[in-house]
Amino acid sequence: SVEAEIPDAQKSAWKKHSASGFKNKEDFEAAAIRHIETTLARSLYNCDEGAAYGGTALAFRDRLIIDWNKTQQSHTFADQKRVYYLSLEFLMGRALDNAMLNVGLKDVARVEGLADLGFRMEDVIGIERDAALGNGGLGRLAACFLDSLASLDYPAWGYGLRYRYGIFKQEIINGYQVEVPDYWLDFNPWEFPRHDVTVDIQFYGNVRKYNDDNGRQVSVWENGEIVTANAYDVPIPGYNTPTTNNLRLWSSKAASGEFDFQKFNSGEYEQSVHDQMRAETISAVLYPNDNLDRGKELRLKQQYFWCAASLNDIVRRFKKSKKAWKEFPNQIAIQLNDTHPTLAIPELQRILVDNEGLDWDTAWSIVVNTFGYTNHTVMAEALEKWSVPLIQHLLPRHLEIIYEINLHFLQYVERTFPKDRDMLSRVSIVEESNPKMIRMAFLAIVGSHKVNGVAELHSDLIKTTIFKDFVKIYGQDKFTNVTNGITPRRWLHQANPKLSELIASKLGGYDFLKDLTLLHKIETYADDKQFRKAFQDIKFANKTRLANYIKETTGVKVNPAALFDIQVKRIHEYKRQQLNIFGVIHRYLALKAMSPEERKKMQPRVSIFGGKAAPGYWMAKCIIHLVNEVGRVVNNDPEIGDALKVIFIEDYNVSKCEIIAPASDISEHISTAGTEASGTSNMKFVLNGGLIIGTCDGANIEITREIGEDNIFLFGNLAEDVEDIRHQHTYEGVLIDDGLQKVFDAIHDGMFGHSDEFSALTNTVVNHDHWLTSADFEAYCKTHDAIDEAFKDQEAWLHKTILAVARMGFFTADRCIEEYAEMIWNVEPQKIKQNGA
Ligand code: T68
Structure with a gap:
């Protein structure tokens, strides 16, 4: 040894x-x-x-x-089985x-x-400064999973990219979003550069074929451009355990080979510096789109660079063990966080066949048994496709391999369903469009042994819609669900230490941080006057902390006794911040129409928004602008006073969420039903003693099942009816709700500034209303009225919130990791002795 x-x-x-x-x-x-x-x-x-x-x-x-x-x-x-979590995003925060x-x-x-x-x-x-190497939920999920993997003592590594610029910093100037680069690496004590761990990655070039001595055809990928991947390691400590796992992030730089040297000697100094910069561009910046696929070449380069470096690393480690190749899937599980790392599938096949000389079928069975694929969306605009000419150009050998994978797959489908003639074109990895496109989700399914969605509804939806044919082909068992979760260490203990302490005082310690189901024991305190008071005081203190932060950053004074209504997440039409702000305007109009006496009787509210819009997403930027303009008018209206305040929190990120999540009375999770795969901030808000207004979508449904339908405010059309309503819109036009029409009239009359600025927002509702803003508007407003009523009875409200907290045990990321470990990875934890191995 x-x-x-x-x-x-x-x-x-x-x-x-x-x-x-x-x-x-x-x-x-x-x-x-x-x-x-x-x-x-x-x-x-x-x-x-x-x-x-x-x-x-x-x-x-x-x-x-x-x-x-x-x-x-x-x-x-x-030397036991390890998990590798491949994610293009890790939204770690501080x-x-x-x-x-x-x-x-x-x-x-x-x-x-x-x-x-x-x-x-x-x-x-x-x-x-936050390590903001992610867009939103998908990246934060990866970060929560790393915390749970270490806390539960699983031998696991994360693999990602070390972006020089994380998600941009958002500034609000005159009500508009302005993007500022986030150069976060100035001083980063948390990473260890591993100058000795490098991998050379090839791009472009051509494939040469020849027959070896045994008459076997061999493919060689050659004459490419080489870029070097450098490893940076970030330690991931588990909670209350010595286990400290590794997050390895790759950084790109020019290969220091003869290539550069020659140029240098022949006087092409400038050119060689230019090559250096070009190489460094690969890991320079995180693409700031969430739930949207743009098909940019540099993004494909990032994906391959990171997949190839990670697989090389994994294979190198495996080869040191001198085990037979068939042991590979018994030693290694690789989880694909969405389709972004799908190139790892043809890459491993290439390594095994071209470099290691395994036959196709043996190699392929190793590949399939190694990978698992997690899907995070059903929305067509977010499903990745890469054009065949682009892949041909950048990764010629991989394109051949993808075609061969598809050939084997389609032959199997044809044998199994000889009568279904359309099936082949429906499930083909290659879409017969012009140009032809590679459907990455299909490649990920074919190359993995398990496919999972991230909440029950979502996992059902993928099986009955976008991946329906694959369920026929592979059977139900290949498809499963792992409902998302969050780490209670960061999202309860760290963000809300006083609540964590209160719970610990009743449960006799902090064991619940590692077994969140223990929270159920505080159910009995929902009826305890003293406990309620302590719980209420903590909420008030957290709201005061947020109110202070709002005062410091926006200059607006908000009353911590008001109802705090919060929607913080990426700005997206499907998440429907437009529904929220239209609802706020509706409330403002109602307040304006009241007498001062009537107004006094209304429940004071603070409507808080936060979130970034992708820089190229015009409609999302319009929404941000409208929120800010409404805030400007409402917050300065002397008739309104504390009855309503509208706040936009600039540059929402993980560390701001730690201040915001503990301070909500109500948070908004109001996506058009069937569009939000899971949502995870919904879990954070409830765990911190806030209630939800939400649609029957994503994990809201399971949250309702766990905490009870009396403790959540659900509204709106159901996923199963959304398509019919859209169909109606197309053929009969959109029916604009009366209340919403008044809101539109106010906007058109210029109440919030020049109405042209917002016409895109109102027109899209009038013309198509793809996201059912009008269809859900009345129910949405009525539900908010019900919330006002319910909030007035503080004792009943506290009862609900305490019960809800007590029943959130299911939504710990620890449970997710145990499910993945058992159903998908087949790995066991391994305790580290306090004093070494
Ligand atoms: C989110 N997805 C889902 N995507 O929207 C959310 N997309 O419902 C779910 O809870 C969460 O994943 C975790 O499962 C994203 O956040 C992205 O950020 C993204 C990034 C790049 C490309 C596509």
Whole structure:
């Protein structure tokens, strides 16, 4: 074994000097000060908050990396099956607070260490910039899954791209969204560059064929352009366990081969610098579209670059074990987060057939048994397709392999369904359009052993709509559901420490953070006057914190006693922020029509919006503009006062969500039924003691089943009726709701500024109303009226919210990971001994 090969003298030197990481205040202070002095080159006299953050972060990083080393060594020695989670997005947010809580030393650092050094914990934590390597739910899900994988001791790695620019920073200028680049890598203590871990990745070139000595045809992909992938490792600490997993992010740079050298010598210095920049472009920027496919060449390059680097890494590790190839799927499970990593399928087939000399069928069975595919959408505009000429140009050998995969697949379909003549063109991986397109979701299904949706309704929908034929072909068993979840460490304990503490005081400790179903034990306290009061006080404090933040950032003063109604998520027509803002205008018009006495009797409200629009998504930007203009008018209307305030929170991200989620009374999850695959912020808001207004969509349905229909406000048309209504719109025109017509009239009359600015928004409802804004409007407004009524009875409201929290145990990401592990990956956890392997 590896262990036996090392001489004793070396072992004892290591034993003597190996770091063990701090465990108490003294050690923490020593580590932080040492880093401030020597790593950051600061002294007592110029140690500002930034330096205090740096020193604290580096001290905790030392702790993490010691556990990381132990974990990796132990996993290597144990040599059991590992999971690799391939995701183009990991929306991690801040790392320091999470590291402190997961390691369990936050109080050591806060109460003693940082206070001694003259700093407040909140200020130091607030210095850190979000790692915003994602768009929205899909990227945040990947981050929650990493937390759960480590917390449950699964041997698992994430693989992603190290974007130099994460999702843009949003500024609101004169009511419009303006995008500013997010250069987040200035100071990032959480990554370890692995200059020794590099992979050369090929693009373009041609395929040469020849017959080897055994007469077997061999394909060689050659004459391509080479770009180098560099590894950066980010430690992922589990909660209350030494297990510290790895997130490996790839960064691109020009290959330092003879190629450049020649150019350099022949005086083409400029050209070689240019090549360098071109290579670095691959990992330069995260594409800021969520739920939309744009088919850009650079995006395809990113996808291949990352898939090829990750697979090379995985295969290299497997080959070290000297196991037979057929063991590959017993050692390795690879999960594809959406279709973005689908090229990993033809890439592994290429490695096995072209490089390792396996025959096609043997290789293919290894491939299929290795991969699982998670679908996150049924919307046509979000399903990835790549044009055949583009793939031909960029990845000529992969195109051949995809065609061959398709041939084998279609032959199988033809044998199985000889009478269904349309079936072949319906399920073909190659769409016979002009140009021809590769349907990535179909390739992902054919190349995986399991396909899952992310909530029950969604998993049913994929089986009955977009993937219906594949259920016929492969049977029901290939398709499954894993309803999404969130990590209670970040989304309860970290975001809402007071609520976490209150729960712990009743449950006798924090075990619920690792077994969220234990929350059910607080159900009995829903009737407890004292508990309700404590719960209410925490909510009020959290609302006050958000009110302060709003005052600081927007200048608008909101009353924390008002009903906080929050919709924060990416701006998208299907998520229907337009329904919300039209509803707000409707409320404003109603308030204006009232006498001052009547107005006084109304439940005061604060309508809070937040979220980014994709830079090229005109309609989404119109919605943001309207929200801001409505806010400008309403917030400055002296007749209205506290009865209504409308706020847009700039640059919504993970760390802002940590302030926002604990502060809601109601949050909005109001997508057109059948369009939101799951939603995960719905879970965050309920877990933090807020109720939901929502449609029968995504995980809202399961949340209702768990918490009870008395504790949620559902409204609107059902998924099964949406198509019929759209059909009606096409043939009979759209029926505009009376209340909505008044809203449109107000907009047209210029109440919120020049009406031309918003005509696209109102016209799309009048012309098609694809998202059923009008059809659901009346029900939506009535439901808000019911919410006002319900909120007046605070005791009953508290009863509902406490019951809801108690019943949210199902929505922990830990449950998701256990389901994936059992149904899809077939992997077991592996405990790391506290003192090494
Ligand atoms: C989201 N998808 C779903 N996509 O919309 C949401 N898309 O219902 C679900 O809860 C969540 O995934 C987790 O399953 C996304 O967030 C994207 O961000 C995205 C990014 C690039 C391309 C396409």
